Every structure is written in structure tokens, then in C-alpha cells.
Amino acid sequence: MSNAHGSKWIRPAKRLAIYARDGFACAYCGAGAEDSVLTLDHLVPRELGGTHEVRNLVTACVSCNSSRRDLSMRSWLVVLRDRGVDTTGMARRIRTLTARALDMRAGHAALAARRGR
Secondary structure, eight states, X not given: OOXXXXXXXXXXXXXXXXXXXXXXXXXXXXXXXXXXXXXXEESSOGGGTOOOOGGGXXXXXXXXXXXXXXXXXXXXXXXXXXXXXXXXXXXXXXXXXXXXXOOHHHXXXXXXXXXXX
């Protein structure tokens, strides 16, 4: 399923609050905003019934998000292991990130900073 709505499916402040929750770094490889373009990834892909709920969203760099496509997390971890990537702790790290409360104040503050306010 392509994202016909682009980034319009989520409000900018909520997107930035998720980025802040995740430390402005890819939940998968750890790349930060200074190293790569960050996006949001659905842990359970939309094609597999995933929702836009905050606990189903993590920060991902474009490279990880693109390579994962619509694979389930289990299938993607297998692909990564086959490529020689150490995935030890990845699932735990993601559970820890998504268990954190979303701070919408941080999202609004980041949005205001981006707009120069």
C-alpha cells in the first residue's frame, strides 16, 4: 500500500513528539537526524492491519524504513540477520521506546522552533 497521503496522515506536532520520544534517532539502526532523513515506520505495517496509533509508530531512517517495506517485524529481523546485522536487543529497545508516554509539549515546542517562533 502506498502512502497516498504523504505526511498528511499525522499532525506535525505529533510526528515531532514521536521523534522526540525516540531521541530523534532511528529505532532500528540508531542513525540520528544529523546523519539521515528521519521518517515514521509502522511496527505492524498498514498492509498487515497496523494502525496509526502512537504505540505502532517508531522513528526510522529512510534507509531502514525503505528496506523493511511491508514486512512483519519478525520477517524483517530474519532479513537483517541474514545480512549479518546483530539484532540483539532491537525488539527490547523498540518496546522500551513505544512504552514511553508521548510528550505533546515537546512536539509543539519542536514545531514552534522549526517555524521560528
